[in-house]
Amino acid sequence: MSIYGEVPLAAPVAVFKLTADFRDDQNTKKVNLGVGAYRTDEGQPWVLPVVRKVEKMIADDHSLNHEYLPILGLPEFRSSASKIALGEDSPAIKENRVGAVQCLGGTGALKIGAEFLRRWYNGTDNTKTPVYVSAPTWENHNAVFSNAGFEDIRPYKYWDAGKRGLDLTGFLGDLEGAPEHSIFVLHACAHNPTGTDPTREQWKQISEVMKRKNLFAFFDSAYQGFASGDLEKDAWAVRYFVSEGFELFCAQSFSKNFGLYNERVGNLTVVGRDQDNVNRVLSQMEKIVRITWSNPPSQGARLVAITLNTPQLFAEWKDNVKTMADRVLLMRAQLKEKLKALGTPGTWEHITEQIGMFSFTGLNPKQVEYMVKEKHIYLMASGRINMCGLTSKNIDYVAESIHEAVTKVQ
Amino acid sequence: MALFKTTKFVSSFGSFTPSFAAFPSRASSWWAEVQMGPPDPILGVTEAFKRDTNSKKMNLGVGAYRDDNGKPYVLNCVRKAEALIASKMLDKEYLGIGGLGEFTKACAELALGPDSEVLQGKRSITVQTISGTGSLRIGANFLSRFHTVARDVYLPKPSWGNHTPIFRDAGLQLKAYRYYDPATCGFDFSGALDDISKIPEHSIIMLHACAHNPTGVDPRPEQWKELSTVIKNRKLLVFFDMAYQGFASGDIDRDAWAVRYFIEQGHNILLSQSFAKNMGLYGERVGGFTVVCGDTEEAKRVESQLKILIRPIYSNPPMNGARIASTILNTPELRSTWLEEVKGMADRIIKMREMLVTNLKNEGSTHNWQHVTDQIGMFCFTGLKPEQVERLTKEFSVYMTKDGRISVAGVTSGNVGYLAHAIHQVTK
Numbered sequence: 001m002s003i004y005g006e007v008p009l010a011a012p013v014a015v016f017k018l019t020a021d022f023r024d025d026q027n028t029k030k031v032n033l034g035v036g037a038y039r040t041d042e043g044q045p046w047v048l049p050v051v052r053k054v055e056k057m058i059a060d061d062h063s064l065n066h067e068y069l070p071i072l073g074l075p076e077f078r079s080s081a082s083k084i085a086l087g088e089d090s091p092a093i094k095e096n097r098v099g100a101v102q103c104l105g106g107t108g109a110l111k112i113g114a115e116f117l118r119r120w121y122n123g124t125d126n127t128k129t130p131v132y133v134s135a136p137t138w139e140n141h142n143a144v145f146s147n148a149g150f151e152d153i154r155p156y157k158y159w160d161a162g163k164r165g166l167d168l169t170g171f172l173g174d175l176e177g178a179p180e181h182s183i184f185v186l187h188a189c190a191h192n193p194t195g196t197d198p199t200r201e202q203w204k205q206i207s208e209v210m211k212r213k214n215l216f217a218f219f220d221s222a223y224q225g226f227a228s229g230d231l232e233k234d235a236w237a238v239r240y241f242v243s244e245g246f247e248l249f250c251a252q253s254f255s256k257n258f259g260l261y262n263e264r265v266g267n268l269t270v271v272g273r274d275q276d277n278v279n280r281v282l283s284q285m286e287k288i289v290r291i292t293w294s295n296p297p298s299q300g301a302r303l304v305a306i307t308l309n310t311p312q313l314f315a316e317w318k319d320n321v322k323t324m325a326d327r328v329l330l331m332r333a334q335l336k337e338k339l340k341a342l343g344t345p346g347t348w349e350h351i352t353e354q355i356g357m358f359s360f361t362g363l364n365p366k367q368v369e370y371m372v373k374e375k376h377i378y379l380m381a382s383g384r385i386n387m388c389g390l391t392s393k394n395i396d397y398v399a400e401s402i403h404e405a406v407t408k409v410q
Numbered sequence: 411m412a413l414f415k416t417t418k419f420v421s422s423f424g425s426f427t428p429s430f431a432a433f434p435s436r437a438s439s440w441w442a443e444v445q446m447g448p449p450d451p452i453l454g455v456t457e458a459f460k461r462d463t464n465s466k467k468m469n470l471g472v473g474a475y476r477d478d479n480g481k482p483y484v485l486n487c488v489r490k491a492e493a494l495i496a497s498k499m500l501d502k503e504y505l506g507i508g509g510l511g512e513f514t515k516a517c518a519e520l521a522l523g524p525d526s527e528v529l530q531g532k533r534s535i536t537v538q539t540i541s542g543t544g545s546l547r548i549g550a551n552f553l554s555r556f557h558t559v560a561r562d563v564y565l566p567k568p569s570w571g572n573h574t575p576i577f578r579d580a581g582l583q584l585k586a587y588r589y590y591d592p593a594t595c596g597f598d599f600s601g602a603l604d605d606i607s608k609i610p611e612h613s614i615i616m617l618h619a620c621a622h623n624p625t626g627v628d629p630r631p632e633q634w635k636e637l638s639t640v641i642k643n644r645k646l647l648v649f650f651d652m653a654y655q656g657f658a659s660g661d662i663d664r665d666a667w668a669v670r671y672f673i674e675q676g677h678n679i680l681l682s683q684s685f686a687k688n689m690g691l692y693g694e695r696v697g698g699f700t701v702v703c704g705d706t707e708e709a710k711r712v713e714s715q716l717k718i719l720i721r722p723i724y725s726n727p728p729m730n731g732a733r734i735a736s737t738i739l740n741t742p743e744l745r746s747t748w749l750e751e752v753k754g755m756a757d758r759i760i761k762m763r764e765m766l767v768t769n770l771k772n773e774g775s776t777h778n779w780q781h782v783t784d785q786i787g788m789f790c791f792t793g794l795k796p797e798q799v800e801r802l803t804k805e806f807s808v809y810m811t812k813d814g815r816i817s818v819a820g821v822t823s824g825n826v827g828y829l830a831h832a833i834h835q836v837t838k
Contacts (some may be wrong), residue, residue: 003612010715277439
């Protein structure tokens with residue numbers, strides 16, 4: 001007779017199960033196009049050279065210790081991270097109406113933001129306030145918000161499977177139809193999983209409706225710099241919203257653009273009307289942090305802070321980021337060319353039109369199953385592939401396999 | 411005029427013009443109704459301490475170890491482990507949701523003992539957590555979701571200040587059992603037994619494994635045995651918080667005795683561990699959460715649900731601290747060094763307790779200060795009243811929390827005389 005007798009076995013998180021299956025696969029041609037982490041052309045993880053350098057600096061600095069960080073995190077990390085998102089010359093920063101909370105990765109930043117919004121956003125009980133996430137979206141968005149107590153999480157139209165692009169009309173329609181004060185989770189760039197971002201003109205239209213309908217903008221920025229290779233370009237949407245007067249949250253992750261996946265480096269940037277409002281918001285976020293993880297881990301934040309605040313290291317970092325982004329762009333271009341050369345049915349322009357780590361190939365579940373089972377190429381059931389998993393050595397095999405899947409399996 | 415021109419120039423590039431007027435109905439902020447959160451009482455102590463210009467000032471609020479020079483102490487085994495790790499040029503790939511396997515295994519062994527039947531029978535699950543707080547939070551969330559037979563968590567009176575808001579936020583109710591006896595500055599054993607014997611069946615009871623925070627008062631082994639019996643009779647679910655293993659007595663097995671005894675007695679416990687203090691890894695956030703189950707199959711089910719709870723909070727835990735802790739625990743030479751160092755820290759604390767009592771006697775104090783040496787761990791409940799604490803702060807620049815708790819870690823051979831003098835002045 002156990003107290004846990006009724007605890008059911010939970011299904012494993014899909015993306016990690018995929019990697020586990022890949023690991024167990026003995027086939028020599030296997031390719032992992034699942035989990036979102038950068039890989040070199042040798043298919044290896046890549047610790048950024050600037051990271052190795054700064055790590056050594058930290059290790060050699062015996063004046064550093066392992067004392068607790070403040071609850072809100074390392075101050076020089078928070079401010080420099082927010083600057084990255086909002087821009088060095090951000091009027092909001094100059095006007096002292098920006099605050100930040102160092103969090104455990106992008107997930108942690110979303111979590112603290114969600115918990116705060118549920119308690120304080122529009123009155124003190126936002127359990128019924130609708131939260132909109134894109135259809136499709138990162139699979140953990142839903143859980144973050146529902147675990148924070150939001151009971152009404154809805155999709156907003158985003159991906160048009162037919163035309164393999166953004167369903168702007170649907171998106172704008174859902175914005176127009178959303179109850180006032182609804183919260184919208186927006187992907188700042190390199191939409192996960194589709195790789196499809198609104199153009200600047202489209203962002204302007206989105207912003208206009210959101211302003212008019214009093215909707216809250218909660219940006220998820222996990223790929224800044226990684227999408228186009230240019231930090232400023234990738235932050236355009238967030239900065240535009242700030243310039244349009246929005247009070248917003250931006251959950252930043254440094255997992256991908258710094259390659260610091262396992263150090264859990266994230267930042268929740270808060271833009272408010274004025275300093276007083278931001279201070280009160282931070283004071284309440286502090287209370288939430290205290291009962292969740294007390295204070296954040298120091299290693300990754302130190303590393304990022306030193307890099308961002310040292311001009312030479314900052315330049316090196318930007319260069320490392322561009323290296324990663326460029327390799328992805330190259331793989332995109334080559335995959336498209338190969339599919340075209342093979343005469344694979346369908347259009348494949350979306351492969352180069354999409355941006356960032358992921359591509360929504362358009363493969364249907366049966367075709368995906370074929371890829372996994374017959375070709376030992378591991379991708380998500382949604383048809384999402386991680387472009388970083390492609391290398392000059394496996395790209396032909398992948399292109400041929402996609403060709404087979406599309407022609408043999410309907 | 412210049413402004414007008416600038417605007418034209420800017421808009422011809424399709425660039426930004428701040429437009430607060432575009433929110434006609436929201437000239438104020440979304441956050442206008444957000445109240446300022448109350449200041450953290452302990453942080454408040456540190457803030458005030460920082461502002462104080464008295465050269466003799468003492469910060470006895472801080473819950474972090476200090477060496478005899480009052481400085482933070484990075485353990486040698488930690489430095490060595492860090493160097494070892496650096497030389498391996500490891501990658502930074504995501505850990506699994508449950509954390510670093512070599513860490514969780516060593517973490518469980520440290521608490522339960524290498525010969526633990528639980529570990530041999532593979533009937534427990536340990537996940538890596540964000541230090542002790544993160545562990546308690548995951549535990550609270552797990553209980554809230556799955557321990558549907560009872561919603562009450564019984565804490566000792568008093569307990570660590572953060573226990574209450576953590577469990578409350580997870581949706582559980584907080585109750586208390588008598589623990590600290592202000593008359594003796596010791597353990598209210600009969601009060602505890604009395605209260606616990608009346609706790610409704612299946613409720614959750616929180617026990618501090620060693621070095622009770624904030625009082626420093628721990629039950630003796632014979633007392634633990636009786637507690638175990640009563641708790642078993644009431645069919646209570648035991649949740650141990652062990653944040654000071656090794657740090658209390660200097661002996662890791664002695665400090666884990668209660669945990670291991672309860673398991674032997676058949677309690678399938680929940681356990682939170684922290685490596686903040688005993689390895690000095692405070693800011694690296696190293697901890698573990700363990701659930702002892704009936705069998706392997708049950709442990710697998712529980713593990714799967716813990717992952718579901720963790721993923722929407724922070725996805726997976728940070729590597730650095732866990733890697734350091736794991737290297738220390740799993741490298742014999744480093745493990746020995748660690749055991750020596752943790753004993754060194756515990757010994758210094760014990761010595762400071764003794765010196766404080768000796769100095770108080772030398773000052774001429776006639777009060778009974780035995781509790782200062784009877785109590786164990788980082789904290790000491792002095793028995794000082796709020797007015798006395800206030801005088802200590804105002805007149806002597808000695809900072810502590812209002813409940814009379816001092817962090818013995820803040821006492822050094824250089825300042826213990828001053829402290830004794832100050833305490834005597836406000837209590838004579």
